[in-house]
Amino acid sequence: MMAGRGDLEADPAGEPARHLPVMLREVVAHLGPKDAGTYVDGTFGAGGYTRALLAAADCRVIAIDRDPTAIAGSAALVLAHPGRLVVVEDEFGNLDAVAAAQGAAAVDGVVLDIGVSSMQIDEGARGFSFRRDGPLDMRMSGSGVSAADLVAQLSETELANLIFRFGEERHSRAIARAIVKARASVPIERTLQLAEIVAGVVWAKPHEPHPATRTFQALRIAVNDELGQLARALGAAERVLKPGGRLVVVTFHSLEDRIVKSFLNARARPAAGSRHLPELRQAPPSFRLVAKGAVEPSAEETAANPRARSAKLRAAERLDAPARDLADLAGLLPPLPDPDARR
Template sequence: MMTGRGGSETDAAGGPARHLPVLLNEVLHYLAPQPGGIYVDGTFGAGGYTRAILGAAECRVIAIDRDPNAIRDGQALVAEFGGRLTLVPERFSALDAVLDAQGEPLVDGVVLDIGVSSMQIDEGERGFSFRRDGPLDMRMSQDGPSAADLVAKLSETELANLIYRFGEERRSRAVARAIVEARVQTPIERTLQLADIISKVVWAKPHEPHPATRTFQALRIAVNDELGELARALEAAERVLKPGGRLVVVTFHSLEDRIVKNFLANRAKVAAGSRHLPAVAGAAPSFTLVARGAVEPGDEERAANPRARSSKLRAAARTAAQAHAGGDLGSLLPPLPALDAPRRR
C-alpha cells in the first residue's frame, strides 16, 4: 500500500490510513530505479510509489489497478508526468499480459503493495469499513459477487472455515453461527449491521483491534481472491523481469507474507543432493534474495503511521535462469468456498 492506501483510522482489515506511503524509503532502496528503466507498480492506489519512482530517476512506470476509481483519479498524475506514466485498468496478476499489450514484455522492476486502499475505506459505499455504514460490498473491481452474497449464501461451516482461514479469527465458529442466525431474521446487507452482529460474539479490549477486523479481512480476501491474485502476480513478475530486475513486495498480514516468503525461498533455492544420494537436477534459481528476511518499518515510521506497524517488505533480484513452471503455488492458498453455493441456513 502506498500513498492513499490505508484509511484515516484503523477501520478496515489491512490497517489504518493517513495517505502515507508505507516503507517508501525501503521500497526505493530495493527497487533501485535507474534512468531509462521501466518499472511496474502493480497496485497503483493513489500513486504514492509511482510518484516516488518517477521522482527518483528519469524512468518510465506502467501502473496497474483493478479499481476504476483509482484509474479515474490517477489521470492527474498521468498528465503531470507526461509520457513517463501509463496507467492500466487491470488485475495485477495479469501484469505480463499488460506489458505485452504495451510492447514492453520485459521490465527492470516490479513493486506490489498488497491489500485495500484508503480511498476504498474512506468511501463508505464501497463496503470495506466496519466503522462507516454502507452496502456490504468490498469488491475492488466493482463487479462479481459481493461480501453480502457470501454472507447470504455460504453455509455456517463454510463461513466458519472462510473466517478462520482468511481472517485467522479464533472465534470463527461463533461468528458464523451468529451470522446464520441473524440472516434468518433479515438479510445482512450493510457494513454496520454485520459489524454489530460480530461485536456481540467477539470482544476486544480498548487497545485491541475492532472485533470485526478479522471477519471483514476474511470476506474482503475471499471476494477479491486476493491470495490467488498475489500468487499469480508473483509468477507473472518472474516471467517479465529482466536479469538483475528487482521484485519488491510489501504485505500487511501473515497470509500474504507467507506466500511471498515461500515463493522467494522456492525460487532462490539451489537443488542439492544428500550424503546418501547424488544431486538431483532441478530448475536453476530464478531469484536471489537482496533483502535477507523481512524488512520491517522502524520505530519512527511506526509512530508516524500506525498502519505501517504490521507491514513487511521482501525483495529479490531476477537471475538469468528461465522462469520456473507455473502453477506450483496452489498448496499455499487456503481453499475458497464456492461463491455460487445455494442459499442455506
C-alpha cells in the first residue's frame, strides 16, 4: 500500500511522490490489531499496511497482491517475520479463498487499499503513466488484455462509454473520436502517444490535473477489472470475517468510494427483501459502521503527500449474522461496455 494508489502522478513540483502509506494511523486505529489475531492485507503493494500491523500486535498477516513485482519485493519482509507473514500472488477478490488456503477459515480483519500503486505509476515500462513514456500496457498482473488492445479494438462508441463510465470524463466522445481518427493512421501503442491525443482535445488550466488523467484511469480500471475485483472482495470479506472483525477500505476516487459506501450501508441495515425473495425480509445486518461517513486524510498528511488528498477511508465491524447472497453485488457496478457488442 503506497502513496500512489490515486490518480495523481507527481507532487506540485512535478517530482514523483515517495512510497508513503496513506492514512496509516487511521487504518491501524480502525482495524484495531490484537495479539494472536489474523489479518488480511488484500493489496500488499510495498507492504506499508502489513508492516504497521506486524508492528502493532503479535499477529499474523496474510498479504495478497497480483503484481509479480510486489511479490518479489516482499521476500525480505517475509524473512524478517517468520511464521507471522505470508504473501500470496492472487487477486484480492479471492481473499477468502486465499485465507482458507493458508489455514484461516475466519480472520480478525481485512484491509484494502484500492487502485494503482505509486511504484506502478513511477515505472514507465508498466504503462500506467501519462507523464512517462512506455508501452500502453496497464496490466497489474502482466497478463490478459492490455490498454493498447482496448484502444485498438473498441469502437468509437465503446471507447466513449468506457471513458465516461470509468473515468467520469465529460469529454469522452471527443476523446474517443480523436483516438479512432489517430489509430487509422498509426497504431496507438505508447503512453505519451495517447496522452498527446487526449491533450489535443481536452484543455486544462495550469495546476489542474493532466487532461489525460481520467482517460488513463478509465482504461486502467477496465484492463484490471478493478471495480469488479472490489465488489468481489467486499463479499469475500463479509464471508471470511469473524464476528467483531473489522473491514477497512481506502479508496481514491468516487467510483470506488460509491461501491464501498453502498455495500456497507446496505449491510448495516436489515435486508429489504421482496415478494420474489421473501426469505431475505428478516435478514439482519451483517456489519456495523465504525466510521461515521468517510474519514479523510489530515491537512498535514496531504501537505506531505499530495497523492493522499483524494483518499477516503470507510470502516465497519462484522456482526454475527450470516453473509448475504452475492446476487446484489452486481448492482454496485456501473455497466461495462461489451467489446463484442459492436454498434
